[in-house]
Amino acid sequence: MTVPRWTAAALAAAGIAAVVAAPYVLPSFAVYLLTLTFIAALLAGSVNLLAGLAGLVSIGHAGIAAAGAYGVAWAAVHDRGIGAQLGVAAALTLAVSVVYALTTMRTSGIVFLMITLALGMTVFGLALKLSSVTGGQNGLTGIGRPQAVDEWWQFYFFTAAVFGLCLVALAVINRSPFGLMLRGIRESPSRMTSLGYSVTTAKFVAVVLSGAFAGCAGVLLVWNSEFMSPSVASFPRSALAVVMVILGGTGTLLGPLVGAGIVVAGEYWLSSYVERWQTVLGAVFILVVLYAPRGVVGTIAALPRRSRKEGT
Amino acid sequence: MIPASWTGRRRVARLLLLVAALALAVSACAPDEGGGGGGDSAGGTVKVGFISPVTGFVAALGTDMRRGWEMYWQQNGAKVGDVTVQTVFEDDTGDPEVALTKARRLVEQEQVQLVAGPILANTAYAVAGYVAGRGLPTLQMTGADDLTQRKYDPHVLRVGYTSSQSNFPAGKWAYDQGHRTAVTICPDYAFGWESCGGFVSAFVDAGGTIKRQVWHPLGTQDFSTYVSQARQANPDVVFVGSAGGPDAILFYKAWTGFGLKDKIPLVGNCCFADQVFLREVGDEALGLQSFTYWVEGRDSEVVQRFVQAYEQQHNEIPSLYAAGAFMMAQVTAEALKKTGGKIEGEEFINAARQVSLSDSLYGALTFDDTNNVVGPVYQTRIAKRDDGTLWSVVENTFPEVSQFGTEGKEAFLQHPVFSRDYTGQ
Numbered sequence: 147m148t149v150p151r152w153t154a155a156a157l158a159a160a161g162i163a164a165v166v167a168a169p170y171v172l173p174s175f176a177v178y179l180l181t182l183t184f185i186a187a188l189l190a191g192s193v194n195l196l197a198g199l200a201g202l203v204s205i206g207h208a209g210i211a212a213a214g215a216y217g218v219a220w221a222a223v224h225d226r227g228i229g230a231q232l233g234v235a236a237a238l239t240l241a242v243s244v245v246y247a248l249t250t251m252r253t254s255g256i257v258f259l260m261i262t263l264a265l266g267m268t269v270f271g272l273a274l275k276l277s278s279v280t281g282g283q284n285g286l287t288g289i290g291r292p293q294a295v296d297e298w299w300q301f302y303f304f305t306a307a308v309f310g311l312c313l314v315a316l317a318v319i320n321r322s323p324f325g326l327m328l329r330g331i332r333e334s335p336s337r338m339t340s341l342g343y344s345v346t347t348a349k350f351v352a353v354v355l356s357g358a359f360a361g362c363a364g365v366l367l368v369w370n371s372e373f374m375s376p377s378v379a380s381f382p383r384s385a386l387a388v389v390m391v392i393l394g395g396t397g398t399l400l401g402p403l404v405g406a407g408i409v410v411a412g413e414y415w416l417s418s419y420v421e422r423w424q425t426v427l428g429a430v431f432i433l434v435v436l437y438a439p440r441g442v443v444g445t446i447a448a449l450p451r452r453s454r455k456e457g458t
Numbered sequence: 459m460i461p462a463s464w465t466g467r468r469r470v471a472r473l474l475l476l477v478a479a480l481a482l483a484v485s486a487c488a489p490d491e492g493g494g495g496g497g498d499s500a501g502g503t504v505k506v507g508f509i510s511p512v513t514g515f516v517a518a519l520g521t522d523m524r525r526g527w528e529m530y531w532q533q534n535g536a537k538v539g540d541v542t543v544q545t546v547f548e549d550d551t552g553d554p555e556v557a558l559t560k561a562r563r564l565v566e567q568e569q570v571q572l573v574a575g576p577i578l579a580n581t582a583y584a585v586a587g588y589v590a591g592r593g594l595p596t597l598q599m600t601g602a603d604d605l606t607q608r609k610y611d612p613h614v615l616r617v618g619y620t621s622s623q624s625n626f627p628a629g630k631w632a633y634d635q636g637h638r639t640a641v642t643i644c645p646d647y648a649f650g651w652e653s654c655g656g657f658v659s660a661f662v663d664a665g666g667t668i669k670r671q672v673w674h675p676l677g678t679q680d681f682s683t684y685v686s687q688a689r690q691a692n693p694d695v696v697f698v699g700s701a702g703g704p705d706a707i708l709f710y711k712a713w714t715g716f717g718l719k720d721k722i723p724l725v726g727n728c729c730f731a732d733q734v735f736l737r738e739v740g741d742e743a744l745g746l747q748s749f750t751y752w753v754e755g756r757d758s759e760v761v762q763r764f765v766q767a768y769e770q771q772h773n774e775i776p777s778l779y780a781a782g783a784f785m786m787a788q789v790t791a792e793a794l795k796k797t798g799g800k801i802e803g804e805e806f807i808n809a810a811r812q813v814s815l816s817d818s819l820y821g822a823l824t825f826d827d828t829n830n831v832v833g834p835v836y837q838t839r840i841a842k843r844d845d846g847t848l849w850s851v852v853e854n855t856f857p858e859v860s861q862f863g864t865e866g867k868e869a870f871l872q873h874p875v876f877s878r879d880y881t882g883q
Contacts, residue, residue, distance in 0.1 A: 173566065174566045175562055175563050175567040178559070178562055178566070179559075182559065274647060275646070277648070277651075277877055278877070278879070282648050282651075282877070283579055283648040283649070284579050284583055284602055284604070284648045285554065285583055287583050287584075287587050287609060288587075288609075367555075371554075371555060371558050372587070372591075373554060373558065373587055373588075375554045375580040375583075375584070376580075377554055377555060377580065380553075382553075414556070414559050414560070414563070417549055417551075417556075421512060421513065422513075424513065
């Protein structure tokens with residue numbers, strides 16, 4: 147909003163151009179990392195929707211993503227087509243999101259955090275125990291991607307497109323009256339109630355909506371790895387999504403993407419050279435929280451305003 | 459907020475539309491393959507990717523694996539015939555998603571011709587599935603039964619035993635000792651189901667009765683309820699299938715705490731009384747019986763040479779994981795000798811399957827036609843070495859144990875894979 151419109155448009159155009167050019171100039175493994183980044187960013191984006199607008203930090207969102215992923219995986223293992231895979235994934239995601247929403251819609255702050263943590267662990271536990279359906283610890287193998295996006299570069303474009311669409315959807319929600327309502331709830335739930343808004347309903351809808359994005363991330367995740375195991379629902383996955391949001395900038399549109407980029411680079415690229423890559427990532431996280439509490443994107447977005455103020 | 463004029467907005471929209479159209483046009487044609495994978499061995503070297511978890515919750519196992527792998531090339535030289543074996547190490551942190559990504563890096567970027575590891579069942583399934591899908595060979599040492607059974611793939615060779623394999627002789631032996639009733643205690647996930655499955659199916663086949671199967675969650679802190687469940691059933695023998703670590707130690711402390719040590723005979727699996735366990739439990743472990751394939755105190759020149767060299771370098775007795783990775787390296791080298799230094803997909807695995815060793819860290823080995831080890835299982839006892847260190851020694855040898863037990867392949871594969879609901883009863 148502080149960035150002039152034409153600059154934003156030029157940046158967006160450059161961004162799209164870079165995304166399209168990537169598979170033609172980068173080696174396939176680097177493109178694969180970009181694919182992973184988009185998927186991680188989508189999950190982080192769903193966390194950011196709640197954290198940025200409503201101030202509700204969830205550390206159990208990997209559980210919802212896993213629901214979508216298991217939907218696809220289960221249907222694929224039973225030789226169902228894409229339609230059925232997506233149908234089962236959507237149904238499972240919705241069911242799990244509704245459970246998340248119902249149990250958390252009257253809470254906020256630390257209570258919300260703890261309940262989502264517990265729900266995430268529950269999904270993880272179920273995935274481990276219901277081995278006849280989920281394959282237990284061994285996971286499910288033999289999941290193929292849809293024919294049309296089978297090649298690595300096709301899947302990259304597909305993932306980028308899905309991420310782009312979701313980004314637009316997130317931007318729309320951000321500017322919608324509903325987004326404004328969530329911001330109001332974050333600032334003062336009691337005032338919103340006295341203005342006639344139903345705070346619990348708004349939170350319910352927000353969690354289910356955010357769950358839809360997480361579910362999309364889950365579907366992409368399982369198509370990407372063509373393998374499914376309970377670790378998708380594990381706590382570290384949920385926690386990393388929150389780390390991505392904070393690194394990139396809570397409440398910013400592109401923050402999750404930048405955060406995901408940093409985490410993926412650390413997890414898959416740095417780790418090949420530095421054994422203690424988690425320590426490096428931790429140090430980066432601490433530095434960001436100390437010196438750029440608005441995250442990378444939040445801080446950069448605030449730069450022009452500050453420099454203009456200093457200039458005059 | 460900057461008020462948006464109509465012209466500005468339209469220009470922005472037009473620009474974005476143009477870029478989007480361009481994007482669609484470009485992405486319709488395929489880019490060149492970024493990384494090949496496979497390829498000829500250049501300049502007389504073959505590149506092998508080695509994946510193990512050296513960080514994360516199973517870092518200890520992954521570190522041992524690396525040491526074992528390196529120990530083989532150190533003892534035998536990295537040159538096999540005319541080719542030099544070059545290893546690229548990767549860390550999978552114990553997470554299948556990470557393992558898969560690392561496998562991709564090895565294949566697409568490093569262009570390795572063979573992938574060895576990782577260790578955990580889910581990471582191994584993820585890696586083996588991907589590597590085999592690319593037409594490259596892979597050596598595995600994880601226990602997950604189905605890898606060489608219902609999910610057999612000609613590109614995958616397991617240099618090791620299935621989780622149930624080494625427990626078939628345990629069930630048979632327990633019955634032959636005169637035990638008629640048994641209780642099993644195993645962790646409640648695939649490895650535990652398969653470990654107990656091996657014991658239970660053989661014990662029941664022989665004519666014994668299982669009084670109770672106790673399943674405990676991985677990472678149990680207090681074993682007293684599980685131990686008292688076992689005691690109440692009052693069986694002739696108790697079988698414990700453990701993945702090692704704190705679970706094994708805490709279980710055994712509860713077991714001795716209840717005073718059951720000399721009351722009910724206890725039989726462990728491969729991984730129950732390992733070196734970590736022995737260092738923690740101490741003399742209380744003396745005499746403990748297990749059924750396993752890696753025995754550090756076995757009277758064999760191959761084993762003692764390895765143990766000595768490893769101890770000198772790392773100051774501890776090598777674990778099952780160090781031995782397993784050493785074995786993968788040895789089979790790699792033996793297979794390279796057979797193929798004349800070439801690694802080409804299925805052919806390499808076919809050559810590796812023909813490898814037969816008269817003595818190895820595991821003993822006399824061959825492979826069956828679904829790429830799994832046929833080898834000895836040892837009944838072991840915890841004893842004291844001359845210097846006072848605790849280790850396992852061999853009591854009895856059961857040669858040529860197959861992954862299909864005594865049933866034979868066809869009959870065995872009729873059953874579902876062992877699970878909490880099916881342990882072969």
